[in-house]
Amino acid sequence: MAQKETMTLNMGPQHPSTHGVLRLVIELDGEIIDKITPHIGYLHRGIEKLSEHRTYHQALPLTDRMDYLAPMSNNLGYVLAVEKLLGIEVPERAKTVRVITAELTRLKSHLVWLACHALDIGAMTVFLYCFREREKVMSIYEKLSGARMTSNYYRVGGLSADVYAGFEKDVQEIIDTFPDFFDVYEGLLTKNTIWLQRTIGNGVISAEDAIDAGITGPALRGSGVDWDLRRDNPYSGYEKYGFKVPVGEKGDTFDRYKVRLVELREAVNIISQALKDLKPGPVLADLPQVCYPPKENVYNSIEGLIHHFKIASEGFAVPEGEVYQSVEAPKGELGYYLVSDGGNKPYRMRVRPPSFVNLSAIERMAKGSMIADLVAIIGTLDIVLGEIDR
Amino acid sequence: MIVPLIKGLQITLKHLFKKPITLMYPEEKPDVAPNFRGLHALKVSHNKAKCVACYLCPTVCPAKCITVEAGEDANHDKYAAKYEIDMLRCIFCGYCVEACPVDALGMTQTFELANYKRSDFVFTKERLLEKK
Numbered sequence: 001m002a003q004k005e006t007m008t009l010n011m012g013p014q015h016p017s018t019h020g021v022l023r024l025v026i027e028l029d030g031e032i033i034d035k036i037t038p039h040i041g042y043l044h045r046g047i048e049k050l051s052e053h054r055t056y057h058q059a060l061p062l063t064d065r066m067d068y069l070a071p072m073s074n075n076l077g078y079v080l081a082v083e084k085l086l087g088i089e090v091p092e093r094a095k096t097v098r099v100i101t102a103e104l105t106r107l108k109s110h111l112v113w114l115a116c117h118a119l120d121i122g123a124m125t126v127f128l129y130c131f132r133e134r135e136k137v138m139s140i141y142e143k144l145s146g147a148r149m150t151s152n153y154y155r156v157g158g159l160s161a162d163v164y165a166g167f168e169k170d171v172q173e174i175i176d177t178f179p180d181f182f183d184v185y186e187g188l189l190t191k192n193t194i195w196l197q198r199t200i201g202n203g204v205i206s207a208e209d210a211i212d213a214g215i216t217g218p219a220l221r222g223s224g225v226d227w228d229l230r231r232d233n234p235y236s237g238y239e240k241y242g243f244k245v246p247v248g249e250k251g252d253t254f255d256r257y258k259v260r261l262v263e264l265r266e267a268v269n270i271i272s273q274a275l276k277d278l279k280p281g282p283v284l285a286d287l288p289q290v291c292y293p294p295k296e297n298v299y300n301s302i303e304g305l306i307h308h309f310k311i312a313s314e315g316f317a318v319p320e321g322e323v324y325q326s327v328e329a330p331k332g333e334l335g336y337y338l339v340s341d342g343g344n345k346p347y348r349m350r351v352r353p354p355s356f357v358n359l360s361a362i363e364r365m366a367k368g369s370m371i372a373d374l375v376a377i378i379g380t381l382d383i384v385l386g387e388i389d390r
Numbered sequence: 391m392i393v394p395l396i397k398g399l400q401i402t403l404k405h406l407f408k409k410p411i412t413l414m415y416p417e418e419k420p421d422v423a424p425n426f427r428g429l430h431a432l433k434v435s436h437n438k439a440k441c442v443a444c445y446l447c448p449t450v451c452p453a454k455c456i457t458v459e460a461g462e463d464a465n466h467d468k469y470a471a472k473y474e475i476d477m478l479r480c481i482f483c484g485y486c487v488e489a490c491p492v493d494a495l496g497m498t499q500t501f502e503l504a505n506y507k508r509s510d511f512v513f514t515k516e517r518l519l520e521k522k
Contacts, residue, residue: 057450057485058450058485061452061481061483061485062452132411142422143423143425145427146427146484147427150482152483160484187397187401188398188401188402191393191394191397192394192395193395295493298491299491299492299493308491309446309491312446312449312450312491313446313449313450
């Protein structure tokens with residue numbers, strides 16, 4: 001009897017379909033995958049450690065550099081965690097704008113996922129169309145916060161600035177036009193034979209396995225687990241909006257594709273509900289201990305100036321304690337665990353990034369399948385290495 | 391089996407007759423939002439920089455890329471004798487602008503910051519003064 005011999009193959013860290021600097025060491029038995037070991041850390045910037053040396057205010061721009069495809073979700077998780085620890089309430093308008101922008105982020109992130117996933121499998125057209133639509137979300141970001149990707153728009157206690165004039169019109173345009181674009185993508189992919197053959201039965205993971213591995217987000221829902229933090233543990237006013245949580249059946253790549261496409265439509269649905277809900281009002285809480293005073297006070301009164309100096313130079317102290325706050329980021333459960341020793345800097349910040357945990361299930365998904373299908377599995381996991389390595 | 395492929399071709403063919411959205415950069419420039427967080431500018435009033443060297447911007451800067459040194463002018467007023475921003479370290483978060491108590495610092499729509507030497511990325515006060 002011939003002895004079974006496996007071949008070790010290195011995929012990455014510069015491989016075009018690994019979605020960042022991910023290195024996979026694959027044990028191959030012919031064309032069949034026997035074992036996968038992900039090697040991560042090429043993009044490690046030490047964000048958790050860096051934040052221990054920055055005030056709560058200064059640590060915020062670090063968070064939108066983790067999942068750079070969905071910066072607002074990352075900011076949202078962080079500010080919610082700090083606000084929970086402080087025990088403060090943000091104004092209604094700020095909450096609603098946060099929901100709108102977080103769902104815009106979901107659109108942006110899922111569009112990149114669909115684009116790259118389709119490109120990996122060989123559908124170049126979808127890639128170009130998705131990036132065209134993504135640009136529309138990016139231009140709203142730019143007008144809103146001044147940056148296309150590293151938005152840094154939220155503040156502890158609300159928002160850095162109110163929305164620009166014409167924001168409602170721009171968002172309404174997205175609500176009106178995007179469902180048609182989704183139809184275009186579906187027209188290109190959903191019934192396409194090549195797409196079906198590449199995705200159906202590929203990367204199957206059962207609901208039990210998915211829960212055991214700690215998978216969250218669309219990848220979990222694709223396996224048929226009905227779990228969405230926006231509905232099951234609402235934050236930032238999500239309980240006010242009705243939306244459907246899509247679930248798959250078989251837990252293969254095609255199910256996860258369908259789940260994400262329904263999520264895109266549901267994101268538009270939430271945005272349209274939230275836009276109707278948008279009432280005029282303040283966007284920053286009236287909390288002198290935490291928030292900057294309005295600029296007219298700073299320019300015109302000595303009390304305002306002193307207050308401004310105090311907040312800018314020292315930041316704000318957060319009561320001693322620890323808190324965990326998670327949000328449903330486009331890729332899954334994004335959690336922030338903050339420990340405060342009562343000072344103006346976090347004693348410890350631990351991030352539970354969805355991509356990191358989802359990546360750990362890659363071996364369960366890919367074992368026994370062909371090497372060519374691995375590309376589709378990496379795509380369907382929707383990982384961002386900035387978040388995995390932090 | 392063949393019908394979905396034809397439908398897909400229909401979609402791409404329709405796009406063939408649409409106006410292309412490609413921006414011919416660098417010949418064409420993009421429309422940059424007015425509040426874009428690009429290169430910094432020191433605002434000028436009465437022919438001198440408004441900055442009073444209060445040190446709030448280097449304090450609040452998460453990247454520690456701003457160097458300020460205070461000086462005294464002929465009227466015994468405090469002013470920034472040295473004001474440098476290291477663009478290689480700057481993360482363009484806009485905190486310095488938010489922190490400025492006298493509205494002396496702004497961010498412009500300039501986003502093309504490529505240069506040849508590392509030393510060219512350290513913007514001195516003269517280079518940062520707003521162009522009128």
